[in-house]
Amino acid sequence: MTHRLNYIKQSPELFKKLIEFSTLVDSGTIEQTTRDLVSIRASQINGCAFCLDMHIKEAKIHGERELRIHHLAAWRESTLFVPRERAALAWTEALTKLPELGVPDDIYERVRTQLSEKELSDLTFSVMAINAWNRVNVAFQTVPGSSDKAFGLDKANLS
DSSP: OOOOOOHHHHOHHHHHHHHHHHHHHHTSSSOHHHHHHHHHHHHHHHTOHHHHHHHHHHHHHTTOOHHHHHHGGGTTTOSSSOHHHHHHHHHHHHHHHOOTTOSOHHHHHHHHTTSOHHHHHHHHHHHHHHHHHHHHHHHTTOOTTTTHHHHTGGGGOOO
8 A cells, every 4th residue: 555645744724623623522422432433343334444553553552352343343243332332333334334315213213222412413423533534544545553653552562
């Protein structure tokens, strides 16, 4: 993989705003564990190697168990996720894939049994943020692990 261009250098103001947006999203009502799972799952769906690498390392630093990370691709069949996490993952998949007819009512109703309106709104913004990052990093083929030291991800001991 060859990095196509440095979007941070080319669009520093936009990059700064996306960082600010993501930082604000992280201060919302959705707990870190769920945000980590959401970021990893969306990155898997979007095929974003850079974000997948980054968020797996962050999850490990945050104390996530490796087996749960391995099970994320098959979360529906796994017994390792609680109902709230399952709802968040279903919502993440629906918003990331955006079905032609929109988000199905059954997914919305399932999520509403697990999250408050505020939490659902915050989760939606969290999914929006990771999808934005996935798109820019896929577009410009950002090399996985290339920012580990800058983001403190070398502490995950996964290199």
